Amino acid sequence: MSPILLNGVAVYPFRSTEELLDHTLQHPGILVAVNAEKILHATDETRAIINSGIGYCDGIGAVMALKRKGYPDVIKIAGCDLWLEIIARTYTSKSIYLVGAKPEVIKETVTKLQHEYPGLQIRGYRDGYIKKEDENALLQDIAAKKPDLVFVAMGSPRQEYLMQRMQQQHPEAIYQGLGGSFDVYTGHVERAPQWWIDHKLEFAYRLLKQPTRIKRQIHLIRFLFLLITNRI
Known part of the structure; x- marks a missing residue:
């Protein structure tokens, strides 16, 4: 295609x-x-x-x-559905890395994912409040741990620019930008009712x-x- x-x-x-x-x-x-x-x-x-x-x-x-x-x-x-469909299809065979949201939200996201997808390999995670001096350590961590899937929830175009730099360090992975999807997933933000969707x-x-x-x-x-x- x-x-x-x-x-x-x-x-x-x-x-x-x-x-x-x-x-x-x-x-x-x-x-x-x-x-x-x-x-x-x-x-x-x-x-x-x-x-x-x-x-x-x-x-x-x-x-x-x-x-x-x-x-x-x-x-x-919908991107906020797609990332979960990817995990549901691959969680028994592929590892993930999560970046984005507030510290408490990313922790809740990890806990909920581990509960809903037993055996899911989470190679690493961190919140989206990344200072310039922190970014290099993040890129090195991803390059070292080599996750199969990397989900970045930071809003556009910031998340796209960051994923581009991540891909330069670890080109074999699948990357997806998620905006506020971690907040929706953990119930901190309400999504539209199904009728509207x-x-x-x-x-x-x-x-x-x-x-x-x-x-x-x-x-x-x-x-x-x-x-x-x-x-x-």
């Missing part, structure tokens, strides 16, 4: 989570959740990371764009819960205009 360019951003038209998992396990790299905002505000640096990795649709805007490009079966794959309205629920997000969501109108006028 080949990716499709949207404003220069390469996005794979995966038709199922299983298809994404099969591709990723065969072609390890950096998994990047792509939405309208990342497509619209792509820079040379973010494009380079996404295009050298595995960009997948984690937003209805990206799905709409690929459908207009002739891929009617493409689906939205099923009807592709999770972004609207978040907007209702956090009206300040309107500054970000307003860009969706511009994205839709560019999409309709075939400029993406």
Whole structure:
């Protein structure tokens, strides 16, 4: 399968989570959740990371764009679900490393994972409050412990830049950026109810819960205009 360019951003038209998992396990790299905002505000640096990795649709805007490009079966794959599906499929054979969130949240994440996936090999973990002088030690630890999967929950584009540096030290692993997924997993942040998710309205629920997000969501109108006028 080949990716499709949207404003220069390469996005794979995966038709199922299983298809994404099969591709990723065969072609390890950096998994990047792509939405309208990342497509619209792509820079040379973010494009380079996404295009050298595995960009997948984690937003209805990206799905709409690929459908207009002739891929009617493409689906939205939520990153906050995907990382757990990867673990569920591989935990008996692959090791993981976790980076991100507050100290108490990352500890709760590790405890919950160990309970839900007995025998899961967690090679290491640390919170997301990484000072510049701490980063080299983190990179060296990952290079030494060689985990198969590395999950980084720090928000974009910071997590993508960090994963790129991690990959330079340990290129054999699969990397995934998770944003606030550890907080959702441990119950510190409420996710949208299933009805909103099923009807592709999770972004609207978040907007209702956090009206300040309107500054970000307003860009969706511009994205839709560019999409309709075939400029993406």
